[in-house]
Amino acid sequence: MARGLLSWASLRKICGSHYYIQARLPCVRVKYLFFSWLAVFVGSWVIYVQYSTHTELCRAHDCKKIICDKYKKGIIDGSACGSLCDKGTLYFGKCLSNKPNNQVYRGMWDESQVILKCRLEEPFHFDLDSNMEPRKEMVLFDKPTKGTSMEEFREMVYSLLKAKLGDQTNLQKLLKLVVTVADGNKDGHVSLAEAKSTWALLQLNEFLITVILQDKEHTPKLLGFCGDLYVTEKVHYSYLYGLTIPWVLEFFIPSGLRRSMDQWFTPSWPRKAKISIGLLEFVEDVFHGTFGNFLMCDVSANNIGYNVKHDLKMIDMRKVVPEVSFKQLIGGRHCETDVDCVYGTDCRTTCHQSKKQCSTELDQPNLTKVCTLLKDYLLNGAPPDVREELEKQLYSCIALRGVAGQMEMEHSLILNNLKTLLWKKISHTKDS
Incomplete structure (x- = not known):
């Protein structure tokens, strides 16, 4: 009898386990299917976004x-x-565009690696605002018109340079430089097509600079x-820190972690110092330069690169x-708060209430x-004997304020x- 009861109890236990397992299996399947569906959905969304963005940003064919x-x-x-349209020796490679109207590509010209830049929209006048007007095919290359003399073309260019840079004393020198660049085939004169x-x-703006x-x-x-x-x-290295991440992944990386990752992927400190010296020299180049003062209105790691010798090169x-153009446009802008008086990310003025x-x-x-950008870059890994003074x-540099004329010294x-x-x-x- 006891033996029979034991057998029955054992059977119930086994059967109960069997039913429990059967009850659990649908739940496991549901969870598995849910996470599989979620992974497929997220993956499809990422692929769709990347494709949509790529087709919008990368329009080399157009x-x-x-x-x-x-x-x-x-x-x-x-x-x-001739190389682009006839010989096929200049061609587009990897797309680097970050805005639809500003097409940027790596490419090859004969045996040399190059960067190609092309506009698919044109700015409304010389506008510092980010709003763009759609490119007008019929009027993009409308000037100078047929019958324009070389002297008239020079006057057109001179007036444009004066409007953008102000009444500089040496604009004639810049005019001569522009005309030299315009003579693409170096035959000693500028054709109407070259002038257009x-x-x-x-x-x-970037071409002029x-x-x-x-x-x-x-x-x-x-x-x-x-x-x-x-x-x-x-430019071989197109990011100050040496680490670029696809923009889609940027959404999922916390800003603190992103800054830490930047610091992990940097050159050795002597090389960072050399790159930084180059950036300081660029500040000198644009501060009261030969043709006026220029403002750096987007000082970010994305716009700064360097070559294999760690010589700094500006990417964007x-x-x-030009300071003159900036003041002409920002000075007349309507504002409610200081937020309305910003161009790019770094050129800010105040709003007169x-x-x-x-x-x-x-x-x-x-x-x-520039010093704000370089602070963490240079202090991270700085030699102990120079860190305190650096x-x-x-x-001191970051605290620099005041009216331009008063703080020049x-x-x-x-x-x-x-x-x-x-x-x-x-x-x-050896890094020097």
């Missing part, structure tokens, strides 16, 4: 078609037109142009703007913005002190 159609019709010409290309390019700073070490070399497409040298100079207009005096000079110099002193401190530390090393 860029080439528009340019080459105009070239083959004889409307435009330039030193890169040059006029379109001069509407682009590139021409102005062509003799400076930290500006990528201008290699050629066709219409409003232009080609510059490739669209937000390096009584006038409801933005002032023209910047809150921070270029040097202060920190003191950087914080202090600006120059701090800049030179920083360069000297860094150079003394690395001058004896």
Whole structure:
């Protein structure tokens, strides 16, 4: 009897376990299916977003078609037109665009790696505002018109330069430089098609800055142009920290972790010091330079690169703007608060509450913005014997304020002190 009861109890236990397992299995399946569906959904969404963004941002085919159609019709010409449209020796590679209207690509020109930049929209006049007007095919290359003499073209360019840079004493020198660049085939004269290309390019702020700073070490070399497409040298490292992350992943990485990751992927400290010296020299290049003062309105790691020798090169100079143009436009802007008086990310003025207009005096000079960017970059891993003085110099730089004319001497002193401190530390090393 006891044996029978034991057997029955054992059977019930086994059967109970069997039913329990059967009851659990549907739950496990449901969870498995749910997470599988979730993974497929998220993956599909990421792929869709990447594809949609890629097709919007990367339109090399449209860029080439528009340019080459105009070239083959004889409307435009330039030193890169034949290679792009006839020979096929200049071609688009990896897409680097971050805005639909500003097409940027790595590419090849013969055996050299290059960067191609092309606009698919044009700005409304020389506007510092981010709003863009759709590109008008019929009027993009409308000037100069047929019958325009070379002297009239020079007057057009001179007036444009004066409007953008102010009444500089040496604008004739810059005019001569622009005309030299316009002569794409170097035959000694500028054709109407070359003049149309040059006029379109001069509407682009970055192209003008590139021409102005062509003799400076930290500006990528201008290699050629066709219409409003232009080609510059490739910069090997296109991010200050040496680490780039796909923009989709940026959403999932906390800002604190992102800053830590940046610091993990940096060159050795002597090389960081050399790159930093280059950035300080660029500040000198644009501060009361040959053709006026320029403002750095987007000082971020994304806009700064360097070559294999760790010489700094500017990647994106669209937000390096002439001070004269900036003041003309920002000074008349309506505002309610100081937030309305910002261009780019780093050029800020104050809002006059009584006038409801933005002032023209910047809150921070270029040097202060650069020192803010370099603070963590340089202090992380700095040698003990230089760290205290370096920190003191950087914080003095970040605290720099005041009216431009009054702080010019202090600006120059701090800049030179920083360069000297860094150079003394690395001058004896192979990285220098």
